[in-house]
Amino acid sequence: MPEVSTDSDTADCLFCRIIAGEIPGDFVHQDQRLVAFRDIAPKAPFHVLVAPREHQPHAAASAAADPTIVGELVTAADVVARAEGYDDYRLIFNTGADAGQTVFHTHLHVLAGKLMGEGFA
Numbered sequence: 001m002p003e004v005s006t007d008s009d010t011a012d013c014l015f016c017r018i019i020a021g022e023i024p025g026d027f028v029h030q031d032q033r034l035v036a037f038r039d040i041a042p043k044a045p046f047h048v049l050v051a052p053r054e055h056q057p058h059a060a061a062s063a064a065a066d067p068t069i070v071g072e073l074v075t076a077a078d079v080v081a082r083a084e085g086y087d088d089y090r091l092i093f094n095t096g097a098d099a100g101q102t103v104f105h106t107h108l109h110v111l112a113g114k115l116m117g118e119g120f121a
């Protein structure tokens with residue numbers, strides 16, 4: 001299996017800059033551990049990214065560095081989806097470029113508001 005690409009670190013990481021307020025983000029939730037903000041190119045009527053404040057390149061690295069954080073991301077995803085009336089939603093972690101990851105700061109996609117069926121392609 002190819003190694004997961006980590007072509008950005010905190011200094012030049014887009015999501016670190018959004019979290020730091022250097023680049024605008026449409027935040028729907030923030031706490032000491034994580035933030036949630038709307039995706040700039042939504043793939044569904046509701047498309048929010050939930051990201052830990054701590055920079056790690058992907059979800060498994062976050063889980064290794066901070067064993068409770070991935071559960072916290074999932075809980076926050078549920079809160080922000082339900083806050084806008086979505087009880088049903090899809091959660092996605094893309095890990096590695098071949099899986100579609102383009103921003104190498106851990107983030108959980110929360111998608112809702114359209115019928116998504118059973119496919120994943």
Ligand code: 5GP
Nearest residue numbers: 025037038039040041094100101102103104
């Ligand atoms: P990935 O492809 O890494 O899983 O997801 C990255 C997501 O970040 C994409 O859905 C993309 O639309 C979103 N994105 C890229 N640049 C920005 C930005 O500057 N602001 C926001 N809010 N989302 C972004």
Ligand code: ZN
Nearest residue numbers: 013016055105
């Ligand atoms: Zn980062």
